[in-house]
Structures are given as C-alpha cells and as structure tokens.
Amino acid sequence: MRWADLEGRRVAVWGFGREGRAALNALARHLPGQAVDLLCAPAEARVAGDAFTSVRVRTQTPDEALLSGYDVVIKSPGISAYKPELLGAQARGTRFTSGTALWFGTHPGERTIAVTGTKGKSTTSALLAHLARSLGVRTALAGNIGLPLLELDGASAALWVIELSSFQTGDALGVDLGVVTSLYEEHLDWHGSRERYVDDKLKLLAASARVLVNATQPALLARAVAHPGLITFGDTAGWHVAEGWIRRGTQDVVPASAVAAPGLHNALNACAALAALEQMGLDARAAAPAVSTFVPLPHRLQPLGQHEGLHWVNDSISTTPLASLAALESLGERRVALIVGGHDRGLDWMSFVDAMGRQAPLAIVCQGANGPRVADALEAAGVAGVHRALDLAAAVAAARHALGGDGVVVLSPGAPSFDQFKDYAERGQRFAALAGFEPGVASIQGLGIA
Template sequence: MRWAELRDKRVAVWGFGREGRAALAALARHLPGQPVTLFCSTSEAEAARAAFPSVDVRDVTPDAHALAAYQVVVKSPGISAYKPELLDAQVRGTRFTSGSALWFGEHVDARTVAVTGTKGKSTTSALIAHLARFLGVRTALAGNIGMPMLELDDASADLWVIELSSFQTGEAMGVHLGVVTSLYEEHLDWHGTRERYVDDKLKLLSASAQVLVNATQPLLLTRALDHPGLHTFGDASGWHVADGWIRRGDEQVIEAARVAAPGLHNALNACAALAVLEIMGLDARAAAPALSTFVPLPHRLQPLGTHDGLDWINDSISTTPLASLAALETMGGKRTALIVGGHDRGLDWVPFVEAMRTAAPEAIVCQGANGPRIADALEEAGVPGVYRATDLPAAVAAARAALAGQGCVLLSPGAPSFDQFHDYTERGKRFAELAGFQASTASIQGLGIA
C-alpha cells in the first residue's frame, strides 16, 4: 500500500507503541491536515494527545463495528491479523496495513535484505549491517530489531537490512534477498496454530527475488526448494562451521571463536551474514575479520560480570525452549544454574526435557506462569536439580542457593516475559539488578543509517 491510497480516506491507527507513533508522525508528513483516529490504551491516551494534538485519540480497544467505520487501519505488528474483530471489519471492507507495508510500498527500488527466523534474526541482521559498513557500504539497519521503518522513510542508503518478525513477513514486497535463519515453534498466541506460524513466516520467500535459508533445517530447506533464487548456508558447499572454523566450502576463512557473539549458533549466524554479503556482490572474505569487533546485542547471552563469586549471564531475549538449549550449550562444562519459565504460550517443552535427561546443568530453576508445567515435566523425566520459584526474584535467590558461590547463573527463560514484565528488556534489567549490577541501559548499536 502507498500513501496516496490513504489520501482523503477515513484512516485510523491501532496501537501507540513505537510503531504506532512512527505511523502517526509519517501520516502527518505525507498527508498533512488529513483527519486521523488513534486507538490506544487508557494509560497511553494522555501521552498520545500531548504528542499528536490534532489526532482523535480514543482510549478503547476497538470492536468490529468501530474498525469498520474506517476505510484504512494502520495496525501495529503486535496486534494479531487473526483477531475476530479485525477479520469481521475486513469482510465489511476495511483495509488493514502497517508501517512496514507502507515503507515497502514507497521504496520499491531500494536494495533490500529482509531477515526473519524464529531465532537469530536480530543478531544476523546486526552482523550484516556491521560487516557491510566495515566494507564502506552506507547501510540502514531497521525494522523489528528496534527502529520502525517509517522512522527512516525519508532517508537514503545503499543497502537496507530489515529485520521482520513473523507478524511482518506478509507485509514485505520487492525484497532483493530474503533470509530465513531458523524455523521453530513460536508465537502461537498470535498465529493460532504452528502451521499458520510457519506459513506466515515463510511469506517472505514469495516476496523475495532471491532467498537464503539455513540448510541445517530440513523443514525450512524443503519449503524453499522450489524458489528459483535459492541460496543456502550451513551446508559444506557454502558458508558453514566445521572443526572450529567458519569455512567457505573447503576454505578456512576465520576461527569461529573470533566471532564476538558466543556459541555455535552465533557462528552460524555469522555464516548467514557472510553469505548475504557474497550474494549481494560484496567481498565477504574481506569483511570476515570484522566479526571480532561486532558488539553483541543486549539481553542476548550478555555477560553481566562476576558478583558474590558467581558469573551472571543475561539471555532474556530467549523466548523458546530451543533458545534456552542453545544458550546452555555455550556454557561448556561450567557449573550452571539455568533460570527458565515465564508467560505460557503453550509451546512444546518436550525437546528441552529430553535434552536435560543427559545434559542437565547443576540446577534448573523453573519460575513464572509456566514454571510449574516445566518443573513437572522435568521431574517426571527424572531430571535432577529441579527447583521451583514463583517469580524472577525467587528464582535468582534459588539459583544463588543452589550454586553456593561457585558457578554461573544463566537467565535464558525460553518463554516471553508478559506474566511479570512489559517485555524482555525490562526482565533483563530486573535480572541485572537482582544479580547486584546496575540495570543496563545498553541499546542495540548500529540502528539507523551509517
């Protein structure tokens, strides 16, 4: 959709997070004077009226009748496209769009790399931008990673690296290269079923002239095989990790340990980033040394330091059980207390439990809304060292007690934060405070254009 299609229409914006604010600001730039309605929460209404005095602010959740009163609704990504009231309004003729869709509609000639995946999409996106800039390419880094596309809609760049969540992949169009880093079960509360999640995630394939997918995942590879512009990473013929090295085929390019972000999964993310450069016509081998100067993203296996004799690692971004497993693998043989649990989205913890039968850490502290369910499954499987805690403060106390001053406390919840916190950032900051550190205000480096 393009801005011209909104001119003189009855338009509403649904949601007042950063995406909603970016949409309102862009509407004012592109369609000055056009009436706009905002649907937001009661707690957001005062700030919305102060920031956008000409907007009709309604602090209610719109029903189908309210939505159907508008010809176009610009929806924030977190609002499910499968809400009954949205579907009802759609049948009545309301068109739903988003900031991402409007950006793509206006930037059909932009050189774009769009990155998605259940895990690894943020780190891979940031790596691509970091390496491209190392080569002197003016590169934009935006999207789901923390900067809405509409905040940059008047800017120019030689390469656009855009992270897309599964909520946004269907809004992309005209993508030069679509990248899928991984494909697991997630966001069932938004998509409704695992099958719909997979279908929505892989809408990026049809929106892209070329695609790059993780060859180590059979389901993902199978779904991409028919794409005429298919490229892969993770297999022996391309960029992959073997014997401690990142390789291009048989060629040893750089030691995996030199990647600043720890773990095999991050070395594989680096392979994806190098493959992207190569596909886009850039010198991937020349960029490889810059992997050692990459600044890992906050709340993603972020070392906080040592306190009370314990090392503390914040992996609050972990929202799936498989992400918790990947985090645990980076610990090697270190004595570890793993904190898991949070908002219950009904994800399958069986693979995690099965892995813990033979590779359990010193302690697994299960907390939050789905903590009891995880603990029950672990205990039924005979996994030792299982602790129960009602919330994050209790979990940190239990981890301290279990380790008795020796080892590492790893927060890698494998679940969203919404049972106790606004988002994973707030959860990570609280973990840092409970560990005895000043809450980190670190943000993702490199957002925007450089």
C-alpha cells in the same frame, strides 16, 4: 500500499507504541491535513493528545463496528491479523496495512535484505549491518530490531538490512534477498496455530527475488526448495562452521571463536550474514575479520560479568525451549544454574525435557507462570537438580544457593516475560539488578544509518 492510497480516506492508526507514533508522524509528513483517528488505550490518551494535537483519540475497545467505520487502518505489528473483530471489519471492506507495508510500497528501488527466523534474526541483522559498514557501505539497520522503518522514511542508504518478525513478513514487497535463520514453534497466541505461524513466517519467500535459508534445518529447507532463487548457508558447499572454523566451502576464513557473540549458533548467524553479503555482490571474505569487533546485542547471551564469585549471563530474549538449549550449549562444560520459565503460551517443552534427561546442568530453576509445568515434566523424566521458584527474584536466590559461589547463572527462560514484566528487556534489566550489577539501559548499537 502507498501513501496516496490513503488520501481523502477515513484513516485510523491502531496502537500507540513506537510503530504507531512513527505512522502518525509519517502521515503528517506525507498527507498534511489528512484526518486521522488514533485507537489507543485509555491510559495513553492524554500523552497521545498532547503529542498529536490534530489527531482524534479514541479509547473504546476496537470492535468490528468501530473498525469497519474506516477505509484504512494502519495497525501495529503486535495486534494479531487474526483477531475476529479485524477479520469481520476486513470482510466489510476495511483495508488493514502497517508501517512496514507503507515503507516497502514507497521504496521499490532500494537494495534490501530482509531477515526473519524464530531465533537469530536480530543478531544476524546487526552482524550484517556491521560487516557491510566494515567494507565502507552506507547501511541502514531497522525494522523489528528496534527502529521502525517509518522512522527512517525519506533517508537514503546504499543497503537496507531489515529485520522482520512473523507479524511483519506478509508486509514485505520486492525484497532483493530474504534470509531465514531458523524455524521453530513461536508466537502461537498471535498466529493461532503452529501451521499458520510457519506459513506467515515464510511469506518472506514469496516477497523475495532470492532467498537464503539455513541448510541445517531440513524442514525449513524443504519449504524453500521450490524457490527459484534459493541459496543456503550451513552446508559444506557454502558458508558453514566446521572444526572450529567459519568456512567458505573448503577454505578456513576466520575461527568460529572470533565471533564476539558466543556459541555455535552465533557462528552460524555469522555464516548467514557473510553469505548474504556475498549474494549482494560484496566481499564477504574481506568483511569476515570484523566479526571480532561486533558488539553482541543486549539480552542475548549477554555476559554481565562476575559478582560474588559467580558469572552471570543474561539471555532474556529467549522465549522458546530450544533457545534455552542453545544457551546451555554455548556454556560448554561449566557449572551452570539455568533459570527457565515465564508466561505460558502452551509450547511443548518435551524436546527440552528429553535433552535434560541426557545431560542437564547442575541446577535448573523453574519459575514464573509455566514454571510448575516445566518442573513437573523434568521431575517426571527423572532429571536431577530441579528447583522451583515463584518469581525471578526467588529464582536468582535459588541459583546462587545451588552453585555455592562457583559457576555461571544464566537466565534463558524459554518463555515470554508477560507474567511478571512488560517485555524481555525489563526482565533482563531486573535480572542484572538482582545479580548485583549497576542499573543501565542496554541498547542495540548500530541502529539507523551509518
């Protein structure tokens, strides 16, 4: 969809988060004088009215009748496309779009790499931008990673690296290279089922001229194999990790340990970034040494430092059990107390339980809304060192006690934060404070154009 498609129509913006505000600002730039309504929560109404004086603010809960009164609704990504009221309005003729769709619809000539994946998409996107910039390429880093595309509307870059969530992949259009880092069970509350999540995630394949996928995941590879522009990473023919090295085919390029972000999975993310650069005609081998100067993203296996004899690692971004397993893998043979649990989306934890039955850390502290369910499953499987805690504060105290002043406390919940916090960042910041570190706002470096 293009901005011209909205001119003279009955238009609403649904959601007053960062994406919603970016859409309102872009509407004012592209269609000055266009009437627009904002659908937001009552608590947001005053701030919204003060910031956008020409916008009519509506605080009633959007139902089918309200939504069907508009020709076009620009919705925020977090609002599920499968809400019954949305589907009902859609059937009555309302068109739903997004800031992402509007950006792609009006930037058909840009060189674009779009990155998605259950895990690894943010780190891969940031690594891609960092490595491209090390070669002197003016690169934009935006999207789901923390900067809506519409905030860069009208800006120019030689290369656009765009992270897309599963909520946004269907809005992409004309992508030069689509990258899929991994595919696991996630966001079932938004999509409604695992099958729909997978289908939505892989809409990026249809939107991309070429696709780069993780060859270490057979199920993902099977879904992508029919794409005429398929390229892979993680297999021995291309960029992969073997014997402690990041390799291109049989050639050792840089040690895997050179990647500033820890863990085998991050070395594989680096392979994805290098393979993507190569596919865009850039010198990936020349860029490879810059993996050592990459600043790891906050809340993603972020080493906080040492306090009271313990090392602390913040992996609050972890919202699936497999992410918790990856966090443990990155810590090797150290004495570890792992904190898991949070908002319960009904995900299957049995792969985690099975892995813990084979090799568990010194302590697993289960907290939050789904903590009892996870603890029950671990204990039923005979896993030792299981502790229960009501909330994150109690979990940190239990982890401290279990380690006795020697080891690593890692927060890698394997679940969302919404049972106790507004988002994973607030959870990570609270963990850091409980660990005894000075408060600070962790931000992702490199967003925007450089």
